[in-house]
Amino acid sequence: METRYRPEELTRLPRSVAYEKGRVVMIDQTLLPAEFRTIELRTVDEVASAIVTMKVRGAPAIGAAAAFGLALYADTAKAKDRDGFMEGFYSAYEKLKNTRPTAVNLFWALNRIRKLVEENLESPLEEIRRLVVEEAHRIADEDVEANLRIGHYGAGALPEGNLLTHCNAGSLATVQLGTVGAVLRVMHRDGTLKLLWVDETRPVLQGARLSAWEYSYDGIPLKLISDDAAGFVMAQGKVDGIIVGADRIVANGDFANKIGTYSLAVLAKEHGIPFFTAAPLSTIDMELKSGKEIPIEERPGEEVLTCGGCKIAPDVDVYNPAFDVTPHKYLTGIITDRGVVYPPFERNLKKLFREGE
Missing domain, CATH: 1.20.120.420 (translation initiation factor eif-2b, domain 1)
Incomplete structure (x- = not known):
């Protein structure tokens, strides 16, 4: 494009x-x-x-x-x-x-x-x-x-107004610009992004530490919220669209992203808010048929027991999955470097790859 x-x-x-x-x-x-x-x-x-x-x-x-x-x-x-x-x-x-x-x-x-x-x-x-x-x-x-193309495709797909994002899929998560970051930056340049809500993204705080830092560095207006405030912000009518990244998208459109994404998707469905993921074709794994096949990394419990190097919990057992899987039924669309893919994802993802051959 x-x-x-x-x-x-x-x-x-x-x-x-x-x-x-x-x-x-x-x-x-x-x-x-x-x-x-x-x-x-x-x-x-x-x-x-x-x-x-x-x-x-x-x-x-x-x-x-x-x-x-x-x-x-x-x-x-x-x-x-x-x-x-x-x-x-x-x-x-x-x-x-x-x-x-x-x-x-x-x-x-x-x-x-x-x-x-x-x-x-x-x-x-x-x-x-x-x-x-x-x-x-x-x-x-x-x-x-690829990110530059994702940015322009996504800017045409997302609604104008206030957007919400989770974790960090910006310049810091890619070589430059970001997947989500490119979309936000193009929309900011076009004047269609009014405000960005940024989830803090526990337990490692990629939203607070990284997204808030890099987007404010580039002058994008934002407000940082705790993860558990997202549903209330949606209920107040302050979110027009949600866009997140992806670490792996599979053949039926299910995708893995930072833990907490699935909860956002369910909330978005309840409130009638468009929910998109953005990723290059290299993130799409057509060998896996559903999200149940995606291996989920479990990280050290210390990430949950501490925050900024300070102990915030007693030494108890911790379950700390780094990612969760969002079923494709919650997705409005997948923004790729070859265009936006809408349901039915299984058919349209195959079509996308065939067109690129």
């Missing part, structure tokens, strides 16, 4: 993750909003640790970070022959693959580079190294372009 704005017209933020020869550079999201700092990672182990500890987070950003982890290996591996290089490559691939189980972009990016390498095994070793680095950069660039 033809886009009206360039990325630099929509955000003042730099890319959340990038690669410079011999180092992966990323914004350390665990320090926000108190401190804005970029960190430099020089080993695959450091990149894997950054993904696990959520220094980088958000499905598209995780995918790009993993791709750059393989680029880092390709650039710095000391192997002199193809066999030694490939042994180290598969080891790096496995380390990065085993970081977080739910976000499908991670596996999509890693498998894309693995396929490229395996298709070029007869090429000189230096050529293979170059191809890995170029493909990682291409994955990151494509993410920014």
Whole structure:
């Protein structure tokens, strides 16, 4: 599609993750909003640790970070022959693959580079190294372009007025702009977004720490609310539409997103509020038939027992799923980089992929 704005017209933020020869550079999201700092990672182990500890987070950003982890290996591996290089490559691939189980972009990016390498095994070793680095950069660039298209498609689908979002699917969750973030930024630029309600998003507070920070940084008018205030705000008629991101969308339209999304979807249905998710095609997993098949990451209980490093509960057992699954019956539409998909999702998602072949 033809886009009206360039990325630099929509955000003042730099890319959340990038690669410079011999180092992966990323914004350390665990320090926000108190401190804005970029960190430099020089080993695959450091990149894997950054993904696990959520220094980088958000499905598209995780995918790009993993791709750059393989680029880092390709650039710095000391192997002199193809066999030694490939042994180290598969080891790096496995380390990065085993970081977080739910976000499908991670596996999509890693498998894309693995396929490229395996298709070029007869090429000189230096050529293979170059191809890995170029493909990682291409994955990151494509993410920014996809987000820009999502922003323009979404701006045409969402109602004018006040929107509500959950967690963070903005610039910090992608390479730049965001999925949800691109939609909000285009609507803000167009003057159709009046106010953004931001859920705090317990237990790690991605809404309060990250979304509120980055959207206010770009001048978007917002109000931060506790998660349990969302239903009351809807009941007061102060929400015209809801838009959230996705970590995995499956063939029937069910999708996994940050814990608390399902509750919002049920509330939106009760109040007659349009409910959208936004994600690139790389987040759609057509191999899984329903949301029941999506693996759900369970994170350490310490995230629930503490807040900002302070103990807020006694040492009791904790159940801390990082994501929940929203059934497709609650969805108004899926905003992708190839257009907006409406029900019936199973048929129309298949059609979307066929059209792209």
